Amino acid sequence: MTLHPQEIEARFRRHAVRVTRQRAAIYAALVETGSHPTADDLYRMVTRQHPAMSRNTVYYTLGVLRKAGLVQEVNVGHEVARFDGNVTMHHHLICVQCGRIEDVMDQELDQVKISNRRAKGFHVLGHRVEFHGYCASCREGRRDASPSQG
Missing domain, CATH: 1.10.10.10 (Winged helix-like DNA-binding domain superfamily/Winged helix DNA-binding domain)
Structure with missing residues (x-):
């Protein structure tokens, strides 16, 4: 944009x-x-x-x-802070190998709530869901590096 x-x-x-x-x-x-x-x-x-x-x-x-x-x-793990210019409600996919971060827009995730009992006295202001895994490029690289079966 x-x-x-x-x-x-x-x-x-x-x-x-x-x-x-x-x-x-x-x-x-x-x-x-x-x-x-x-x-x-x-x-x-x-x-x-x-x-x-x-x-x-x-x-x-x-x-x-x-x-x-x-x-x-x-903040992704113990890496250097990264910045996001998108301040609307959204979540992230994070590659644990290369550190790539992709935005995830999902209304169901936006609606996630925590009960007062589970909040243990916290006044929750918001939330963000992070999915950790391997991006397509890193997954492909992992397949190339794995021993062939046969």
Whole structure:
């Protein structure tokens, strides 16, 4: 999805985020990518168009955008944090081999609830379901590496 500068500005204003060219470029790169990049991945993406941008600006901006609710941080195991520009209700498929993350839109999963008894006093604000396994590419690679039977 390509975001127009006016749409980015409107989203920032709705979430009380000061609009700068650097922030807009970082946000647009994240929203427009179908992947779930790390901060370093985003830095490499945005410096193609904005070579003077610092790595620190990318890290700081991601913190501002996350706190404002414009992006989500996705932590996969003990890996470096990844970021998601899609803040609508959705879930993830995560490859345990290559780390690929795919969005899953599923209304049934959106409706999952936990009983008050099982919540054990937690006030639940939301949930996200993660499915862990092997993506098609890694599954194919595993088949190629397995000993042949015969």
